[in-house]
Amino acid sequence: MTNTTTATNATPTNATNVTAIGQTEIPSHPLPSYLNPNDLGPWGTFLQQVDRVTPYLGNLSRWVETLKRPKRILVVDVPIFLDNGTVAHFEGYRVQHNTSRGPGKGGVRFHQDVTLSEVMALSAWMSIKNAAVNVPYGGAKGGIRVDPRKLSIGELERVTRRYTSEIGIIIGPSKDIPAPDVNTNEKIMAWMMDTYSMNQGTTSTGVVTGKPIDLGGSLGRREATGRGVFTVGVQAAQRIGLPIEGARVAVQGMGNVGGVAARLFSEAGARVVAAQDHGGSIYNEAGLNMPALLEHVSKTGTVAGFEDAEVLANEAFWQTPCDILIPAALEGQITELNAHQIQARMVIEGANGPTTPHADDILNDRGVLIVPDVIANAGGVTVSYFEWVQDFSSFFWSEEEINKRLVDIMKGALDAIWQVSAEHNVSLRTATFIVACKRILHARDLRGLYP
Ligand SMILES: NC(=O)C1=CN([C@@H]2O[C@H](COP(=O)(O)OP(=O)(O)OC[C@H]3O[C@@H](n4cnc5c(N)ncnc54)[C@H](OP(=O)(O)O)[C@@H]3O)[C@@H](O)[C@H]2O)C=CC1
Numbered sequence: 448m449t450n451t452t453t454a455t456n457a458t459p460t461n462a463t464n465v466t467a468i469g470q471t472e473i474p475s476h477p478l479p480s481y482l483n484p485n486d487l488g489p490w491g492t493f494l495q496q497v498d499r500v501t502p503y504l505g506n507l508s509r510w511v512e513t514l515k516r517p518k519r520i521l522v523v524d525v526p527i528f529l530d531n532g533t534v535a536h537f538e539g540y541r542v543q544h545n546t547s548r549g550p551g552k553g554g555v556r557f558h559q560d561v562t563l564s565e566v567m568a569l570s571a572w573m574s575i576k577n578a579a580v581n582v583p584y585g586g587a588k589g590g591i592r593v594d595p596r597k598l599s600i601g602e603l604e605r606v607t608r609r610y611t612s613e614i615g616i617i618i619g620p621s622k623d624i625p626a627p628d629v630n631t632n633e634k635i636m637a638w639m640m641d642t643y644s645m646n647q648g649t650t651s652t653g654v655v656t657g658k659p660i661d662l663g664g665s666l667g668r669r670e671a672t673g674r675g676v677f678t679v680g681v682q683a684a685q686r687i688g689l690p691i692e693g694a695r696v697a698v699q700g701m702g703n704v705g706g707v708a709a710r711l712f713s714e715a716g717a718r719v720v721a722a723q724d725h726g727g728s729i730y731n732e733a734g735l736n737m738p739a740l741l742e743h744v745s746k747t748g749t750v751a752g753f754e755d756a757e758v759l760a761n762e763a764f765w766q767t768p769c770d771i772l773i774p775a776a777l778e779g780q781i782t783e784l785n786a787h788q789i790q791a792r793m794v795i796e797g798a799n800g801p802t803t804p805h806a807d808d809i810l811n812d813r814g815v816l817i818v819p820d821v822i823a824n825a826g827g828v829t830v831s832y833f834e835w836v837q838d839f840s841s842f843f844w845s846e847e848e849i850n851k852r853l854v855d856i857m858k859g860a861l862d863a864i865w866q867v868s869a870e871h872n873v874s875l876r877t878a879t880f881i882v883a884c885k886r887i888l889h890a891r892d893l894r895g896l897y898p
């Protein structure tokens with residue numbers, strides 16, 4: 448069978464390529480009806496990133512269509528009793544984008560704006576990320592369209608447990624392993640593990656990672672994503688001759704990722720001059736007192752109202768004079784509207800998908816180095832992998848050992864990507880996609896398609 452697809456930089460279209468079988472011409476890969484070829488959100492961003500890497504994939508590009516359609520999508524209805532006795536329904540998703548290299552792996556997000564197309568993109572970035580750091584997983588992600596801040600603790604538990612039961616048909620320690628993401632944490636992972644275990648009739652610690660330590664969780668997982676952001680940030684800064692001591696850092700998002708990354712940069716002698724979250728933006732030229740700020744955030748839920756800082760208008764955050772900018776909140780934050788204003792020499796993407804392709808081009812043209820999400824925030828899943836391995840062997844490692852292995856993997860992965868970037872004269876993002884897509888599609892190629 449001859450596939451007439453060419454490995455060009457074509458923009459995603461409703462595929463019209465045809466394959467001749469006898470006298471009949473049939474479409475070789477019509478676009479599934481649920482995929483929007485003109486998606487302007489995170490999924491559209493991912494498709495553009497794949498198009499950019501395709502010319503570098505050589506023979507493997509014949510498999511590239513695999514990346515443009517998730518392997519498996521599950522949409523579930525999640526009904527619960529609210530505390531007032533009424534029934535509420537929430538929409539939940541679990542998407543397994545690719546499983547060529549191993550079981551699906553990726554977090555679960557609880558957020559009022561979560562959509563299927565967003566979860567598809569997040570699952571796809573997991574495939575790339577897991578391959579970039581060479582952990583033996585495919586990519587998956589899940590989410591519930593709910594504002595957890597509006598739920599009582601009991602309602603939150605019921606939503607989590609019902610969602611876990613509903614997606615229980617496709618998750619499992621060797622099928623797909625969820626973990627924390629935005630607005631989910633160790634407690635939620637404990638409920639997920641317990642619900643799955645109840646349904647299976649056996650304690651199954653390996654079904655999720657990011658669990659409490661006393662339930663088979665791993666030392667170091669809570670801090671791992673922020674530690675990875677810090678590790679690659681320091682490596683990249685060294686390569687562009689930017690000293691960390693005294694460097695000015697601006698961070699969007701003071702949650703698990705942004706909070707830890709900011710603290711580690713501050714402990715290394717950098718000045719965290721600006722911070723932003725949903726509640727507002729703050730600035731202190733001398734450097735925010737990170738322990739005090741994190742204490743304030745944990746008490747009040749936001750950076751707003753922190754005493755030892757000036758209030759900054761939210762739009763002004765992007766113009767903050769700084770050397771390093773760390774977006775660590777949600778997708779699509781750096782766009783063509785603010786990319787021109789960014790003053791940093793380096794952007795380290797703690798969040799998934801914070802930069803649109805257009806903004807990516809603007810920053811690249813301006814010589815701002817972007818350390819992309821698919822390597823910068825891979826520390827979390829790397830230690831999730833360690834947790835999963837520890838659960839399987841029931842043998843637990845010291846935090847020192849975990850952090851050492853994490854740093855080794857992150858440094859090794861960044862070195863390899865840096866080399867590919869120099870070799871092909873492409874951005875670090877395209878270089879990461881080259882390394883990762885080759886690994887994924889090589890596995891796909893080796894596995895073949897029969898029957
Ligand atoms: N947790 C993990 O291990 C990993 C997370 N990531 C990615 O990192 C990012 C952050 O995740 P994580 O730290 O876990 O999530 P958290 O829920 O712990 O924190 C999210 C942070 O982002 C802020 N935020 C949310 N919306 C906005 C907004 N519109 N403007 C400004 N700030 C906002 C939140 O502020 P507020 O509380 O005020 O809403 C909060 O400070 C996400 O993109 C996630 O996918 C990537 C790899 C692993």
Ligand SMILES: O=C(O)CCC(=O)C(=O)O
Binds near residue numbers: 624626657824828829
């Ligand atoms: O730890 C994991 O399995 C995945 C974390 C995650 O969701 C991510 O890296 O975006």
